[in-house]
Each structure stands twice: as structure tokens, then as C-alpha cells.
Amino acid sequence: MPLGNLTSQLLVNIYMNEFDQFVKHKLKVKYYIRYADDFIVLSADKNQLEDLISSIANFLGEKLKLSLHPDKVFIKTLASGVDFLGWVNFPNHRILRTVTKRRAFRRINACPAPEIINSYLGLLSHGNAHKIRDKLLNIRYNKNANLQ
Numbered sequence: 001m002p003l004g005n006l007t008s009q010l011l012v013n014i015y016m017n018e019f020d021q022f023v024k025h026k027l028k029v030k031y032y033i034r035y036a037d038d039f040i041v042l043s044a045d046k047n048q049l050e051d052l053i054s055s056i057a058n059f060l061g062e063k064l065k066l067s068l069h070p071d072k073v074f075i076k077t078l079a080s081g082v083d084f085l086g087w088v089n090f091p092n093h094r095i096l097r098t099v100t101k102r103r104a105f106r107r108i109n110a111c112p113a114p115e116i117i118n119s120y121l122g123l124l125s126h127g128n129a130h131k132i133r134d135k136l137l138n139i140r141y142n143k144n145a146n147l148q
Contacts, residue, residue, distance in 0.1 A: 009036065012036050012037060013036075015064065016034065016036075016037070016064075018063060018064065019034075019059065019060065019063075019064060020032075020034060022059050022063075023039075023041070023056070027052060027055060027056075029041050029043075029052065030042075030043075031043065033084070035085055037066075038084065038085060040082060040084055041056075042078070042082075046075060049075050050075065053068075053073060056068065078090065078091050079091070081095075083097060086100040086123070087100075087126070087127050093127070093128045094126070094127040094128060095127060095128050095129065096123075096124065096127060096129045096132060101132060104120045104123075104132075104136075105135075108120065108136070108139060112139060112140075114140065117136055117139060117140045118140075120136055121133060121136055121137070121140075124136070
């Protein structure tokens, strides 16, 4: 089933519900965010986070037959930014991940369709991405000017 399919989005939420309940009610994590199979846990206590990693890994392996990707599990400070869902999130703002930015421009250069540009403009409206947004608007404007 394709990842973008609405059914797969529903099924991942149903499947991961048991994990959500475990994290919130058994582990009593106060700050937990999950989108599909990506999640973050926030805490001021580094030792608590280290303990949670093994508890979470055990639960995922035993109950859901899933595993944590070894290259994607890390403990960071909020001040250094938390990379989540294409953005690097800071306490008071967020910026677009560099890889996401490169991918967007590569895709737009390959096919500057208005739908693709508008999709990225929608994404950029959720963070501090004014310069990137201006570049995309420039591409869209220049493309429309060339058509006339």
C-alpha cells in the first residue's frame, strides 16, 4: 500500500495507538508528539530520556514487532533544534531542513508546475522560510510571465 494513501495513514494510527497509550499512560511521558511512524519525546531530564529509549525499544519490538532506526535515535537540547517532519524546530521558531529545501528546488527545477510550487508554498507557510518562499514566488511569477 503506498505511503501517501489515506488508508495507510489511518492504519498506522490504529496500529500505533497501543504505543501512544503505552508512552502516555505507562511511561507517563508529559511531552510526546507522533506523526505516523515519527515521534519525539521532550524532557528536561537527560537520564529519563536515556531510560525511555530502552523502554520504548522493548515495547516496539515485543508488542508491535517494530524497531527504532539506530541512526535516528538521539538526545538533543531544544536550543540546538529538533529535526522533525522536514523542519528544524527551536523554542520560538522553525526553519526548513536543508535537505527538504534542496529536494524542493530540485523537484521544481525538474517540473515547475504551479501545483508543485503551490504545494511547497503551503509547506513554507508553517515556518520561518521567507527567503525560500520569495524564491518560489519568483519562479512562479517568471514562469507565468514567460507564458504570456
